[in-house]
Amino acid sequence: MPAAAIRGKAAAAGTNMDKDEILKLRAHLRRSLGAPALTVTQSARSKDAADVALGEHKIGKITVDDEDGDRSFAFEMPIPVDRATLQDYLRKLFDNDKLRIVGRMKKTDSVELNNGDDFLGVVSADDNAGGSYTLQMAILDFDLEDL
Numbered sequence: 001m002p003a004a005a006i007r008g009k010a011a012a013a014g015t016n017m018d019k020d021e022i023l024k025l026r027a028h029l030r031r032s033l034g035a036p037a038l039t040v041t042q043s044a045r046s047k048d049a050a051d052v053a054l055g056e057h058k059i060g061k062i063t064v065d066d067e068d069g070d071r072s073f074a075f076e077m078p079i080p081v082d083r084a085t086l087q088d089y090l091r092k093l094f095d096n097d098k099l100r101i102v103g104r105m106k107k108t109d110s111v112e113l114n115n116g117d118d119f120l121g122v123v124s125a126d127d128n129a130g131g132s133y134t135l136q137m138a139i140l141d142f143d144l145e146d147l
Contacts, residue, residue, distance in 0.1 A: 015048040015064045022050055024144040025062055025073060032120055032137075034096035052077070054093065062139070073139040079123065083130045086111070086123065090135075113137075 017025075019042075026040035029052065040062065043049040052060040052075065060077030081089045087101040090113065101123065102112040110124040113135060121137030 015066050017042065017048060017050055017062075017064060021144070024147040025050060025139065027147040028139060028143055029075065032115060032118075033094045034098060034115060035094040038094075059093070060135070071141050075121070075135070075137040075139060077135040078126075079133040079135055081132065083111075083125075083133075086133060 022040050022042060026038065029040065030036050030038050035054065037054055039053045040050050041053070043051050043061065046063075048064040050062040051058050052062060060075060062073050062075045065072045065074055079086065079089065087099065090099045090101075091097055096115065098116045100114045100116070102114055104110055104112055104122075110122050113120045113123050121135055123133045123135050126132045126134055
């Protein structure tokens with residue numbers, strides 16, 4: 001479906017996610033993170049959000065961003081480990097040895113998450129001690145076009 005059609009469909013629905021979008025978001029995250037067991041379901045709390053899970057464990061959420069008429073999504077996942085174990089934790093969680101943590105120029109409070117050479121998102125420290133992190137991935141409408 002062309003991006004304009006996705007935007008038009010979204011505008012008619014407001015910020016609510018529809019079943020087709022949820023299926024496309026699931027396919028995108030599975031492909032991006034290399035995690036075929038990952039699921040995405042409509043949030044019971046909000047029609048403009050979806051829950052992301054591995055097995056029975058909720059690992060994050062996706063929210064709609066309809067700013068300026070461009071429909072996009074934000075995936076956010078808390079990561080309960082320190083910097084030293086961050087890459088190993090993510091590789092084990094998603095069963096994907098291609099996931100890599102890459103430093104950011106002049107940034108000490110965040111790193112990038114890549115799948116091989118492909119940029120996925122930013123992992124930011126939740127506090128100065130770096131005892132936990134949060135992964136943030138932007139998902140644009142064109143990321144979902146071929147799914």
